[in-house]
Amino acid sequence: QVQLQESGPGLVKPSETLSLTCTVSGGSISSYYWSWIRQPPGKGLEWIGYVYYSGNTNYNPSLKSRLTVSIDTSKNQLSLKLSSVTAADTAVYYCARELFPYTSSWSAGLWGQGTLVTVSS
């Protein structure tokens, strides 16, 4: 059974870089499209980035200048780096995967449990 687990600092200072890792267990990161999606406390969802295992990336235009999403197939990990963070970047960050390999339906069928990142000095 494939599981996704987000990890990283729970507190980041303003203007610094938020870095998160999603570790995939029970299956391979290859052959799938992967996403980062976030949710500010008490608010709705925002899709951050969508990346194929081969490295082809698609970013939310509102975050593109600050965002890097990458995949390390050797470690079976997906990563997120968001620079110059502000309080508006405080959110639960989820990694997610398409349901089927080699398929881009722009949906997230498998989710991690999410990790709360707070931006504060």
Place this chain on the structure above:
Amino acid sequence: QSALTQPASVSGSPGQSITISCTGTSSDVGNYNLVSWYQQHPGKAPKLMISEGSKRPSGVSNRFSGSKSGNTASLTISGLQAEDEADYYCCSYAGSTNFVVFGGGTKLTVL
């Protein structure tokens, strides 16, 4: 302000049917058959209920169905059950420029 418009709340009694609308534009919902719907219980990760407008993933009850007409997508839940009480979000691909857009979410209350 969300790109897709959903009602803030809907309610229904057990056994009834409800429909949640999701209104976008000809640049997102109306132009792509790539609307997905997510159910989220408090403190939990969202769960995919419908993809590509009307496809139901394995394990999702057939009480959930999706459809689209023009720029508006809809999620219908029939035979409401207490466990259906949750927040529901619609989502649509919006092209290479606008990426992906979500609705603001709808809180479903089962009376």
